[in-house]
Amino acid sequence: MKEVKIESTLFVFENLEELPKDVAFLMQKAIEARGKAYAPYSNFNVGAAILLDNGEIITGSNQENASYPSGLCAERTAIYYAGSQFPAAKIVRMAISATSATKPTTSPIPPCGACRQAIAEYEIKQETPIEIYFMGETGAITKSASLANLLPLIFDKSVL
Numbered sequence: 001m002k003e004v005k006i007e008s009t010l011f012v013f014e015n016l017e018e019l020p021k022d023v024a025f026l027m028q029k030a031i032e033a034r035g036k037a038y039a040p041y042s043n044f045n046v047g048a049a050i051l052l053d054n055g056e057i058i059t060g061s062n063q064e065n066a067s068y069p070s071g072l073c074a075e076r077t078a079i080y081y082a083g084s085q086f087p088a089a090k091i092v093r094m095a096i097s098a099t100s101a102t103k104p105t106t107s108p109i110p111p112c113g114a115c116r117q118a119i120a121e122y123e124i125k126q127e128t129p130i131e132i133y134f135m136g137e138t139g140a141i142t143k144s145a146s147l148a149n150l151l152p153l154i155f156d157k158s159v160l
């Protein structure tokens with residue numbers, strides 16, 4: 001038996017002002033997208049904004065359904081749209097912001113596991129890292145320089 005240690009490095013920015021200007025711009029797009037969420041069941045609004053290497057910005061928000069599992073997270077709404085509209089483009093980064101109607105979200109809210117798996121697929125496909133920035137409604141922003149940092153022991157095509 002041996003112990004295996006897995007480490008990830010993340011970066012935390014205190015607020016939007018501390019972000020590089022272009023990243024703050026993308027986060028602002030995620031914040032705007034958050035306002036377009038359809039989340040009558042959870043009252044938890046999430047927005048995602050993706051910058052592609054062709055300069056396009058794609059946004060998405062969570063879309064819920066009375067049949068709960070039929071809903072989709074903001075990140076996957078955005079990334080599947082990006083993948084279907086611009087299949088040849090590479091994703092440079094994704095910004096995510098979440099807000100709850102029931103309690104303040106002042107610390108960074110990371111993407112769920114299913115979204116990490118979906119983003120990882122594109123990171124592996126394009127063979128370049130996708131930067132992920134995530135925050136709550138206000139406050140600090142966490143940066144991961146690559147999706148891989150957020151999903152150790154990834155299940156990918158290499159095992160198929």
Ligand code: THU
Pocket residue numbers: 039042044045046061062063064071072073074075110111112115
């Ligand atoms: N949600 C997202 O949009 N992204 C995530 O990464 C986590 C959760 C949505 C799904 C659902 O509409 C609501 O937030 C509560 O889980």
